[in-house]
Amino acid sequence: MSALQLDFNKTALVIIDLQKGIVQMPGGKEVVEKTIPLVKLFRENDGFISFVNVAFHDGKDALQPVTDAPAPSGERTADWAEFVPELGVQPEDYTVTKRQWGAFFGTDLDLQLRRRGIETIVLCGIATNIGVESTAREAFQLGYNQIFVTDAMTTFSQEAHDASCSFIFPRIGKVRTLEQFLSDVR
Known part of the structure; x- marks a missing residue:
């Protein structure tokens, strides 16, 4: 395992779906706790942070393919898509609302990262194999270097x-x- 050589001017923290309606799942609280030090590190180093959530205008904008395992449904509270307050989203943070699994498709995330000269993204969030992995596959296809903080x-x-x-x-x-x-970049 090679050491990480991070340039915070060229690295972004991309946080997937740590919002009130999703972090309620088992393990969600622990993910938030592990993400807080990442947010702190990027703030201390003037790094770019993008908070990504998933939300829908009226539900008709959500993907609705015919599948063997339909997505969970049910009532969403009014604050379902709000970022959890523990992460301390600031006005200078970049927020992205997606309407599908990946954070790049149909959003301007790629444009905003490229305008800032970002070459590497650090990914974390929920769900590993859905929102995070979809975003990671898109980022790979777009040529970004990636670091996955798996816990x-x-x-x-x-x-x-x-x-x-x-x-x-x-x-x-x-x-x-x-x-x-943290030990690699400090």
């Missing part, structure tokens, strides 16, 4: 989390725990 992610099963972290992420970026990441 600042969770999903609906350990098996699904491990599959992304063991078989997908190492092929498209560098995989680290929070402790490994």
